[in-house]
Amino acid sequence: MLIALEMIGLVAFAGSGALAAVQARLDLFGVVVVGLTTALGGGIIRDVLLGITPPTTLRTWPYLAVSAATALLVFLFHPQVARLRRAVLLADALGLGVFATAGTSTALHAGAPVYTACLIGMTTGIGGGAVRDLLLREIPLVLRKEIYAVAALAGCVLVGVGHLLRLPPGLVTTVAAVTTVTIRVLALWRRWNAPVAKGTPPSSFT
Incomplete structure (x- = not known):
């Protein structure tokens, strides 16, 4: 069960990472490296x-093979993949839910221990x-205002x-992964964001 879920997550994360690398104008090697890093880094x-x-x-x-193959396919067919923006966001949410749980x-x-496992699971996602x-x-x-790490922690x-x-x-x-994906998708759809500090505080380095 875990292996099957992880393979789904690998494809989702490798695809989203590779597409981000393509949009950043990286070459083939760079796209594959970023795809591999996104897919395997958490694990x-x-x-x-x-x-x-x-x-x-x-x-x-x-x-390695599944992640590299996914990144290569995204590199070759990135115009078609880029047009599927919602599908890419959904895939990223799916990867988050799968890897975290x-x-x-x-x-x-x-x-x-349970509390340690939850933190490690969130870090994995x-x-x-x-x-x-x-x-x-x-x-x-995860450091910006979007609901991302919180969704992962909920599933964990x-x-x-x-x-x-x-x-x-x-x-x-399975239920926990679905919960994480649901929270992430709802946050994207409803544009839920975590609070940020109002105004710009003075820098302590000037």
Whole structure:
């Protein structure tokens, strides 16, 4: 179940990362690197935090192959993909839900406490996108006003609660992933944003 969910997330994140790289005018190599980083970055961070070395995604070739193939396809057919803006945003939301909840489940199976597993799961969901934005010289999406990390954390908490209640893991993970995706999509549709500070505070460095 976890492997199937992670493969769906890989395609979603690799595609969104590769499209962002194409729009930033990177070459083929750059597009594939950014696609791989977006897809695998969160999982690598998760495994490092859990002491799983080398990381799972670097030991199992399908993770690299699926991510690289998705990035290559986006590079070749980016005009068609770019026209599907809503589909790309939905794919990114899907990847967020899948990776956050699967990351939480993996941490729980590795023996991490529930609160630690939730934080690791959230990091798994947002990590690849944060590294992608840094590579493209942008402020990471999770640090801006959009509802992104909060949606991931909501799904992670549901997985943690389900674990404490000893509910079926597969069902809990699926429901939690759907919840994360729903919150993210509703935030995009309704333009929900986290509050930001009003005005511009004086800089302490001047």
